[in-house]
Amino acid sequence: MTIQWFPGHMAKARNQVQEKLKLVDIVLEIVDARIPESSRNPMMDEIIADKPRLLVLNKADLADKKQTAAWLDYYQKHDLPAIAIDAQHKSRLPQIEKTVRQILATKITRQQAKGLKIVKLRAMCIGIPNVGKSTVLNRLVQKNIAKTGNKPGVTKNQQWLKVSDSFEVLDTPGILWPKFEDPDTGMKLALLGSIKDSIFHADDVALFGLDLLRQRYQAQLQQTYHLQAADFERDNAGLLLTLTKKNGFKDDYDQFSEKMINDLRKGRFGGVTLDVIPTPTSETEVPTDD
Ligand SMILES: Nc1nc2c(ncn2[C@@H]2O[C@H](COP(=O)(O)OP(=O)(O)OP(=O)(O)O)[C@@H](O)[C@H]2O)c(=O)[nH]1
Ligand SMILES: [Mg+2]
Structure with missing residues (x-):
């Protein structure tokens, strides 16, 4: 990058x-x-x-x-x-x-x-x-x-x-590191405000956040934004557009993206944790015959 x-x-x-x-x-x-x-x-x-x-x-x-x-x-x-x-x-x-x-x-x-x-x-x-x-x-x-x-x-x-x-x-001043091994790390840091907002497009960051919320906190997402179950049949980009309209931003999904990022940063979806605890490594797994 x-x-x-x-x-x-x-x-x-x-x-x-x-x-x-x-x-x-x-x-x-x-x-x-x-x-x-x-x-x-x-x-x-x-x-x-x-x-x-x-x-x-x-x-x-x-x-x-x-x-x-x-x-x-x-x-x-x-x-x-x-x-x-x-x-x-x-x-x-x-x-x-x-x-x-x-x-x-x-x-x-x-x-x-x-x-x-x-x-x-x-x-x-x-x-x-x-x-x-x-x-x-x-x-x-x-x-x-x-x-x-x-x-x-x-x-x-x-x-x-x-x-x-x-x-x-x-x-001490906050310090980042030069290269993110996992691109998701950079996106999470952008989503929660540890990297300057000007470095990323708000819609990319919002789409990433929307995907994580759907996977882990769909009920909170649905409740906070008054979504219908059918809205979740759409893909992330489709859902972002639905949310943009529902929130009165017409088709300005950039502006809605900024709102969604702020909502997440402020805890409007309730308590959320976006990192998943690593599963035990293969060393601790029982070896199989094949
Ligand atoms: N909700 C919540 N907000 C917090 C907490 N701790 C800090 N904040 C807020 O997070 C923001 C950043 O806090 P800072 O203390 O400036 O962060 P920092 O790590 O010193 O940041 P840099 O100096 O830029 O590296 C501020 O708006 C704080 O009010 C916390 O425990 N809960
Ligand atoms: Mg500081």
Whole structure:
């Protein structure tokens, strides 16, 4: 693909993450609970390497609760500590520091044994754009210090925030990676607003979203847009046109597409999770004779 979504500033931000890594005890990897895997930057595994990590599934208020529970279970089975939170509506997020202290318990005990009264912990918040990193940090410090906004690329520079005398967290700009192995990943990131809207055509993104909603949340789609069962006999493009007309946009499906994308981002279809938990790999399957 020729689309450029890895501009120079993201390469710079990645290098800055690498530089600061040695200063922190733990990485808080913030992802979007609706796409817990698609919103993880695969480039980060190599950079973070063995540094302790806590995966934070943010925007859990917008995700399918059952699916979020299943994803947490999945990560637990893969030995990756993970929690789900809603940074938008919760005034405090005590489970973050609590879990950080659990993960770093051995280190804390070791330092206390050396006579340190206050063990200072430093964390770095990383993630792709618009997953809510700065919002999470503002909740931790109980003040709106970091700039937030409903579009990707709001945070431009790293910034330390002091939660307490013993806990400091670094906010970082969102970082994408240069090439999506699975094209669906790019479409999901566009759909939920982690890639600039101007890079894609709204109707392509809406069609992709419509297809996912039909597969996974048809009842919610039907209810939200007052559709008839017969409307679902049409293919995705046909259904998009039906919806455009029904919603009073005549034949301007671009404008309806933008509305549908916004409806999905705002949770108008109820809690939705668009990533599917991977099925166990063939290694764990019982071998057959043929
Ligand atoms: N519904 C909901 N919205 C959230 C939540 N957390 C953040 N948001 C919203 O998501 C948008 C992005 O939040 P930011 O904190 O700016 O995201 P960021 O990850 O710092 O983004 P960049 O700095 O661009 O990388 C804002 O409109 C927030 O209000 C959440 O848990 N639930
Ligand atoms: Mg930010």
